[in-house]
Amino acid sequence: MARSVSTGNALVPGEDGQLGAFDVVIVGGGAAGITVAAGLRKYSRGGRNLSVAIIEPSDRHFYQPGWTLVGAGVFTMKQTERPEASLIPPGVCWIRAAASAFEPERDRVTLPNGMHVGYRALVVCPGLQLNWSAIDGLTETLGRNGVCSNYSADHAEYTWRCIQALDGGNAVFTQPAMPIKCAGAPQKIMYLAADHLRRHGKLRDVGIDFMLTGEAIFGVPFFVPPLLATAKGYGIRLNYRHTLTAVDGPARKAIFSVTGADGAVSELVKPFSMLHVTPPQGAPDVIRNSPLANEAGWVSVDPATLRHTRYANVFSLGDAAGTSNAKTAAAVRLQAPVVVRRVVALLTGGPATATYDGYGSCPLTTEYGKVLLAEFTYGGKVEPSFPLDPRVPRKSNWLLKTRFLPYLYWNRMLRGSEIDIPHKPRRFEDAR
Template sequence: MALQSGRRLLGLKFVRRIIAQENEIAMFSTTGPTNAKSCKVLVVGGGTGGISTAARFVKKVGKGNVIIIEPTDTHYYQAMWTLVGGGAKKFTDTSKPMKSVIPSGCNWIQDKAVKFDPENNTVTTEGGETVNYEYLIIGMGLQLNFENVKGLVDALKTDPNVVSNYSPNTVNKTFPALQNLKNGEAIFTFPSTPIKCAGAPQKIMYLADDYLRKNGRRDNVHINFNTALGVIFGVPKYAERLRELVSKRNITVNYTHNLTAIDADKKEAVFEILGNDKKETKSFKYDFIHVTPPMSAPDVLRNSNRLVDSTGFLDVNKETLQHVKYKNIFGIGDCTNIPTSKTAAAIAAQNGVLYKNLSLVMEGGNVSSKYDGYTSCPLVTSYERCILAEFGFDGKVMETFPVDQGKERRSMLLLKKHVMPTIYWEAMLRGYWNGPGVFRKLMHFGKS
């Protein structure tokens, strides 16, 4: 009996060893269907929109049913880069490892999406993996096109006085360049394309102005704000306050000036004058220049003609966030053609709408929740003050607090610097923040 038991035990161990070896071989096999995956919800993009929506849906559809495609190792809170450029925050305060913000229960494919096939409900990655989905959420953000300005890429590498807060590779150049600015011409640019946070090109300008004043150099530096737009800000209420501000601080605003080239050897920036049939250009000497690069939807999305509009942005209904053609596809954030300022605050408000509408579609119903265009831009005007701009579609003012937020306030700067980052990391990325809509109603006695 003991001999038979021993034989059975040895046989069981042998079988287990064979199974383990077969599993190991299968794990590393490159043949067969191992390059195809399936999920209920596929999220393309590991930025603010992608992570926050994935966090919501993994709770709804369960562990292993949500896949995120995102190639990068690091997740950034980009809204803080203005303060990094102004020396008021550390760059290390703005990032966390991507693996630490991927929601528990989600599968992460660390690769780049290179092909969308909405007819067959698949997305293909650069590594050749095909992912089948039932529902697709696209939150790919914006692509920075530094190369679209002639000479800019090289200038950012070689000229310490050419800076930009818009990239993790360049934001740390800004404050040292500001510290070294003793006199001459300082230029801040705004391109002719949609950009992340339309107020950011001005925020660093106001911080620079304040820094130079505090260090007794402002009288020696002439500041230009060269914007491709015809207005200083898109919402009339805040535009009026900002016009007063630049006038008071002796800042020159040059409208319809779009940066096209930088010559680092000559310390010269070239701008085309928009709206001029003569195709006129104008050159400016610089001793410091902060460049906001042209931006677009990512190339892979722009090249997916069935998904985008004529401008290359994901074509969704601006209120429901559902794709205009493919009802199982939704978009969120900067890569969409929703006509509102591209900010994390906008994504927060869109998040709740997307969750409700996609949930209805999953249950066989029709979309009903509507996004009102809410977005927010904390316009930092000094190291102590901030104008908290909040607005929706068509420039409708949607302020949360029962005070005039068009006025520079220390409280709003503290909110921007200390409260908003906590909300971002601890609530928004975990799927618990829809923006301040509820608080706005409470503070305005139930009125929207």
């Protein structure tokens, strides 16, 4: 089992307040942190010992790509959860606390109780911040009054109850400004809700609205036509430049700020029977307020090497990294080996050649039993892993989404295995 350190009483700091020093300190014990730690431990087992610590406050670890399926009644939340202690690799020190400050000039991280953790190399991957309170009235009504969100472990199962209860009125789904975690998630659950209504003969009785802050249904143009066709097939109304600003749960009303084509801003009050909210998201405050941040608040890294642009012994990956790739677990799967190799090269003086090409994957659930698999690299370049036209929703992709990818995550990725089906540019005829 992982060695767990309680920062309250297990270790006594020295005169300088130092809790300990490690070859590598990883801030964040989510998908990125565990995968990097497992990769580093595999390297250490080869006879090159590295001391590694993970700073992570939560005792629960979630497979977040499964939360769309939780909200659609396919998975239970329990199926997406594991104890954090069971996933931290043997030999890795688990410091159960949050990072409260970064001091890269002194090669240390500060904890909430004032203790410091020193490092030779730092890997920053605490995820992103969900800004629920940015929407007036949301926190008071989330999880009741028909207001749900698959972005919350506590409320994703309520989404399924809301979908089952729909028999009239309006179902409203929101998407805030980018970047967000899994940009396709806000519409995935919308399509599954529409398909559920269709299968139960209720689709004509329920109006469905997709309210987007942006001006496109998806950020990669190649996939926009099939997604527009999917929305049209369900009769979904697309409302661009609509930003959710407030929710009145008891009255079942959502308030949107609407930006017209001429730039004029107005307010729209939208009644709802069900409201699925994707909250605004951003870099964690601890990063935004640190020397590590770029102008947007994310960790400033080179997009190919994932190495900090100013501090040579600092790396970042996952949602917190200031890169333009999609913020998905698929991205982490290919980022982690790059960071592991770069960190090892830094500490041993070996060659550093591994690079990341911006790969991300978004399995878009267009109905129960079918998934459109969008794969792309930096710049929205379409680079599928398979020779089939990725614009076509397929049953095989549903099996990939519901069975293979969860297995890959828990049993291979988080254990440091580097299994990958090579993606590459492919040519496809125009969709018919």
